[in-house]
Amino acid sequence: MACIEASGLRKAFGATVALDGVDLRVEEGRILGLIGPNGAGKTTALNAILGLTPYQGALRVLGRDPWTERDLLMRDVCFIADVAVLPRWLRVSQALDYLVGVHPRFDRAKAEGFLAKTTIRRNSRVRELSKGMVAQLHLALVMAIDAKLLVLDEPTLGLDILYRKQFYDSLLNDYFDRSRTIVVTTHQVDEIQHVLTDLMFIDRGRIVLNCSMDEVEARYQEVTVIPEQLAAARALRPMYERQVLGRGVLLFDRGDREQLAAMGEVRRPSIADLFVAVIGNQAGQTKGAAR
Amino acid sequence: MNMQSNVMPEALSQTETAATVTIPASRRMLWSVRRELWEYRSIYLAPAAVAVLFLIGFLINLFHLPGRMHAAGGSAPMQQFEMIAGPYNSASELLIMLSTFIVAIFYCLEALHGERRDRSILFWKSLPVSDLETVLSKACIPLVVLPLVTFAITVVTQFAMLMASSAMLLATGQSAAPLWAHLGPLPMWLGLLYHLVTIHSLWYAPIFCWLMMVSAWARRAPFLWALLPPLAIAIVEKIAFGTAHFGELLRDRIAGAPMPGTASAGFGPMKMPVMMLSPAGFLISPGLWVGLALSAIFLLVAVRLRRYRGPI
Numbered sequence: 001m002a003c004i005e006a007s008g009l010r011k012a013f014g015a016t017v018a019l020d021g022v023d024l025r026v027e028e029g030r031i032l033g034l035i036g037p038n039g040a041g042k043t044t045a046l047n048a049i050l051g052l053t054p055y056q057g058a059l060r061v062l063g064r065d066p067w068t069e070r071d072l073l074m075r076d077v078c079f080i081a082d083v084a085v086l087p088r089w090l091r092v093s094q095a096l097d098y099l100v101g102v103h104p105r106f107d108r109a110k111a112e113g114f115l116a117k118t119t120i121r122r123n124s125r126v127r128e129l130s131k132g133m134v135a136q137l138h139l140a141l142v143m144a145i146d147a148k149l150l151v152l153d154e155p156t157l158g159l160d161i162l163y164r165k166q167f168y169d170s171l172l173n174d175y176f177d178r179s180r181t182i183v184v185t186t187h188q189v190d191e192i193q194h195v196l197t198d199l200m201f202i203d204r205g206r207i208v209l210n211c212s213m214d215e216v217e218a219r220y221q222e223v224t225v226i227p228e229q230l231a232a233a234r235a236l237r238p239m240y241e242r243q244v245l246g247r248g249v250l251l252f253d254r255g256d257r258e259q260l261a262a263m264g265e266v267r268r269p270s271i272a273d274l275f276v277a278v279i280g281n282q283a284g285q286t287k288g289a290a291r
Numbered sequence: 292m293n294m295q296s297n298v299m300p301e302a303l304s305q306t307e308t309a310a311t312v313t314i315p316a317s318r319r320m321l322w323s324v325r326r327e328l329w330e331y332r333s334i335y336l337a338p339a340a341v342a343v344l345f346l347i348g349f350l351i352n353l354f355h356l357p358g359r360m361h362a363a364g365g366s367a368p369m370q371q372f373e374m375i376a377g378p379y380n381s382a383s384e385l386l387i388m389l390s391t392f393i394v395a396i397f398y399c400l401e402a403l404h405g406e407r408r409d410r411s412i413l414f415w416k417s418l419p420v421s422d423l424e425t426v427l428s429k430a431c432i433p434l435v436v437l438p439l440v441t442f443a444i445t446v447v448t449q450f451a452m453l454m455a456s457s458a459m460l461l462a463t464g465q466s467a468a469p470l471w472a473h474l475g476p477l478p479m480w481l482g483l484l485y486h487l488v489t490i491h492s493l494w495y496a497p498i499f500c501w502l503m504m505v506s507a508w509a510r511r512a513p514f515l516w517a518l519l520p521p522l523a524i525a526i527v528e529k530i531a532f533g534t535a536h537f538g539e540l541l542r543d544r545i546a547g548a549p550m551p552g553t554a555s556a557g558f559g560p561m562k563m564p565v566m567m568l569s570p571a572g573f574l575i576s577p578g579l580w581v582g583l584a585l586s587a588i589f590l591l592v593a594v595r596l597r598r599y600r601g602p603i
Binding site (some may be wrong): 051077081 | 313322326329406410411413414416418420422598601
């Protein structure tokens with residue numbers, strides 16, 4: 001059974017189509033990065049998966065219909081919807097008490113263990129914590145839940161680089177094992193590049209790229225072309241070209257590695273560059289990069 | 292012995308794993324109600340503060356009691372009753388008005404609006420608690436918790452007042468017996484409890500549930516949205532038919548007025564001996580059941596709205 005299975009997923013707000021027939025399948029044990037420009041439909045897609053919004057089309061999450069079975073689904077699904085959704089009046093100890101009270105898979109000792117690594121005090125209220133500490137607290141709560149699917153929507157927005165790095169490090173080291181599935185959206189694409197196993201680009205409610213990171217590696221090459229070879233390289237029909245320090249950097253889809261190696265330095269493109277190339281081509285023009 | 296001790300831990304761990312898979316709805320409800328008390332501390336702080344203020348005023352006033360009791364010795368029993376019971380009635384009335392009604396109104400308007408305004412609804416919805424459970428746990432506050440809190444605080448306050456009065460009377464060489472005889476604390480408190488359950492919980496239920504529905508629906512200014520529709524209906528009725536039935540209906544609802552079996556508006560609960568209140572008459576009044584049916588509809592709409600509404 002796939003963790004998330006959607007076909008023909010559609011959602012419109014009035015005349016604005018947020019999701020335009022999305023088909024997706026996320027297998028168990030994957031870490032999927034859902035990347036897209038602002039307003040592409042990422043959050044709408046996640047909201048549909050989490051049972052926060054009604055939709056058209058077929059969608060099953062862990063075999064359940066999220067819209068009608070949200071409360072049951074939430075036993076096995078966790079999400080951090082945003083950095084600042086913990087109620088500001090809540091004390092850390094109250095958050096722990098409440099989760100023990102209502103969540104069958106919450107392990108208080110585990111949460112205490114994660115919190116012990118931070119400087120968060122038990123009797124603090126959320127409003128007294130810094131933004132980074134609130135994110136740490138939320139992550140500690142979520143990681144102490146033995147869930148099958150974790151959904152993160154811009155979990156590190158507005159955090160400094162230290163907190164961001166720590167966030168993904170603890171997620172990988174302390175939480176992820178091959179039986180869990182994580183879906184994450186973020187604009188800090190490069191920071192999660194090494195974390196992901198799968199990559200999905202979404203633009204204007206449609207999925208424009210959907211492949212594993214291994215496939216990305218095998219499929220795309222970025223070449224910093226020697227100036228003399230530029231015309232020859234361009235003849236190989238790169239999907240995207242940009243200038244870096246006066247040199248042409250060309251991105252190829254399924255290029256011939258040997259042929260490309262002769263033209264310059266070949267490496268794996270960063271997700272951000274791939275994103276710009278794919279979304280830029282989609283739009284027929286270069287949109288704002290997701291950096 | 293050995294065998295038993297071998298069996299026991301296994302049985303324990305089995306029940307433990309069974310318990311970790313599901314949590315009974317009653318426990319989720321209980322914790323959700325506790326959560327409301329964490330968030331809205333005015334539920335118990337406001338009536339407690341009023342009680343303390345009243346007690347201070349009462350203690351100052353107490354110095355005149357011996358003289359009043361002395362003067363009341365010769366007057367008619369009913370006047371005597373009024374004089375002695377006066378402060379006790381106004382104490383409980385004040386507390387009821389303030390805590391059960393005002394706090395309840397503001398709580399209901401905030402209950403399903405605040406969580407959307409501060410986006411915390413996204414956190415609450417990430418937990419395995421259904422919208423129905425959430426709305427019901429919030430409805431428990433004005434319908435169950437506030438009347439009980441009011442009752443407990445009023446009883447404690449009035450008991451403290453009685454003890455202080457008695458001590459004062461004894462200290463000045465008078466008997467405290469007439470005070471206790473006239474007041475009769477037990478029937479007084481039973482009457483209070485009856486009043487709280489019938490009026491503040493059951494009779495007012497549609498008001499509270501309406502407010503909760505509006506707080507789940509309104510994007511902003513739930514207070515205005517709660518007031519405008521009833522006002523509009525009353526005005527349209529006045530213009531169209533020249534009548535004021537809807538307004539009268541609302542007035543009766545808020546005043547708890549033409550209710551068979553209970554005290555009329557403005558007539559304190561403690562002035563009615565318990566025996567005169569007829570629970571049967573209250574239970575068969577159509578106003579009660581129509582109100583409860585409306586309450587159920589309002590709550591179900593609120594549940595549905597909470598499911599659809601996200602942060603604002």
